[in-house]
Amino acid sequence: MKSNVLIIYTGGTIGMVMDPKSHTFVPFDFKHLYQQVPELGKFDLNISVNSFDKPIDSSDMNIEDWVKIASTIKENYNDYDGFVVLHGTDTMAFTASALSFMLENLNKPVILTGAQLPIGVIRTDGKENLITAIEIAGAKQNNEPIVKEVAIYFEYKLYRGNRTHKYNAEHFDAFKSPNYPILAEAGIDIDYNYQALNKQVGGTLNVSSAMNCNIGVLKLFPGITPSLVKSIFSIDGIKAVIVETFGSGNGTTRKWFLDEIEQAVRNGVIVLNITQCNQGSVEQGRYATSIGLKNAGVIGGMDMTFEAAVTKLMYLLGNYSDIDEIKKLLQLNLRGEISC
Numbered sequence: 001m002k003s004n005v006l007i008i009y010t011g012g013t014i015g016m017v018m019d020p021k022s023h024t025f026v027p028f029d030f031k032h033l034y035q036q037v038p039e040l041g042k043f044d045l046n047i048s049v050n051s052f053d054k055p056i057d058s059s060d061m062n063i064e065d066w067v068k069i070a071s072t073i074k075e076n077y078n079d080y081d082g083f084v085v086l087h088g089t090d091t092m093a094f095t096a097s098a099l100s101f102m103l104e105n106l107n108k109p110v111i112l113t114g115a116q117l118p119i120g121v122i123r124t125d126g127k128e129n130l131i132t133a134i135e136i137a138g139a140k141q142n143n144e145p146i147v148k149e150v151a152i153y154f155e156y157k158l159y160r161g162n163r164t165h166k167y168n169a170e171h172f173d174a175f176k177s178p179n180y181p182i183l184a185e186a187g188i189d190i191d192y193n194y195q196a197l198n199k200q201v202g203g204t205l206n207v208s209s210a211m212n213c214n215i216g217v218l219k220l221f222p223g224i225t226p227s228l229v230k231s232i233f234s235i236d237g238i239k240a241v242i243v244e245t246f247g248s249g250n251g252t253t254r255k256w257f258l259d260e261i262e263q264a265v266r267n268g269v270i271v272l273n274i275t276q277c278n279q280g281s282v283e284q285g286r287y288a289t290s291i292g293l294k295n296a297g298v299i300g301g302m303d304m305t306f307e308a309a310v311t312k313l314m315y316l317l318g319n320y321s322d323i324d325e326i327k328k329l330l331q332l333n334l335r336g337e338i339s340c
């Protein structure tokens, strides 16, 4: 039986053209992309396309767009074996992380991909990315999809979506998964890392579209002022603040800073500690410079990426009202986003 794959085209460089007037890349109609890849016709798969009415640069991605992608997957879930989401690279790691939380009980592949060069450009990386992403989305073993999670395929590698980060704005090899092994590598064959792939989950697919955006981010730096810290915690309606700390979760031990954090926690704001380092984990209490944060009630984010932390908070705040339950779930591994 041939696999059925649905491509959801949201925009991004892969389908952009140069606007001769403004000399900038602007999104173009999907038909343009399809004509550029006649190889799609040679696949031993059934491919269908669903396109955003107005394709966007991924810097314009918003919650409504995530809901649109997740709902399209839900509506077509029983008719397709896998999904490919064509997306700009700039916020691809955020969308992949968000979808991993929004798509509860996912048991099919949702593969995000895009390109650093438009598909019409001779040296484009878009063709290989698109073709292999489709192959992975349609891949089965014993009549079961091999990949049962949200992943990013880029430059010969498949990554767990909520572990990725865009780290290079120029190279074709634009993504990294600093704290989790790659899920597959494409060479002559596609070599799957079965050990690292998600296992089957029970239940039927449910799309959770309630995402609460009332969160803030406080990136620490030497010399940070009390007024800046105060201003973040005084934002109207703020529910959670991600504090991006140094090293393994450290910050200044100045009294005004710890007092401010302690007061925010007492006021019911969830404070989540994420490291500014690209690799490694937060370990509150390892250094004296993180004990104050721990004692103030700050939650250690372990090795979560910034993208996963933002979207997990949005998802939990949108779906749970009990603050202690949210704090507990933040520290649990829900979709493979943290190492236990």
Ligand code: ASP
Residues within 6 Å of the ligand: 011, 012, 013, 014, 056, 057, 058, 059, 087, 088, 089, 090, 091, 114, 115, 116
């Ligand atoms: N600005 C583009 C976007 O994220 C870049 C890309 O597609 O790679 O939509």
